[in-house]
Amino acid sequence: MKPPVISIVSKKRSGKTTLLEKLIPELKRRGYRVGTVKHDTHGFDIDHEGKDTWRHKQAGADAVVISSPWKLSVIKDVAKEVDLNRIVAEQLSDMDIVLTEGYKNAGMPQIEIFLSTAHRHPMHDKANPGTLFAVMSDVPMDLGVPRFHIDDVFALADLVQARFLISSGDIPGA
Secondary structure (H helix, E strand, C coil): CCCCEEEEECCCCCCHHHHHHHHHHHHHHCCCCEEEEECCCCCCCCCCCCCHHHHHHHCCCCEEEEECCCCEEEEECCCCCCCHHHHHHHHCCCCCEEEEECCCCCCCCEEEEECCCCCCCCCCECCECCCEEEEEECCCCCCCCCEEECCCHHHHHHHHHHHHHCCCCCCCCC
């Protein structure tokens, strides 16, 4: 069964990573296995020049896997961006929940972060909320969904847990 996927979205410099750094340990404390996917529209490189895996790629490998008793990483060339559903199905299907940073156009339920000091208006509005189901903000606002103070990660975790994780008797450790 595919885990639920929730996208943390906002305009630049609003605190997506910071929220994830708070929400992940809270969900882990509650007993859930949490996977994340970071969307990078500019491209990235996790291989380091001179390291064995970098040398394998330089030699022409289309995919390189590095494995240890504690971690597994795959570096693979793709012809086009891999769909989020496929990433979740192939890499994160054993998680209880997957949180994404970005993927605002993937059609997944979204938590928007809005900081009044960084932007004038939120991405969503009450008339067209799309897949928005919660807002984290430093100022009061009504977008037609629950709104929590930017620092109230516990209330957000309660909403996420109630809406996406608890079903009849499906409580971690039970």
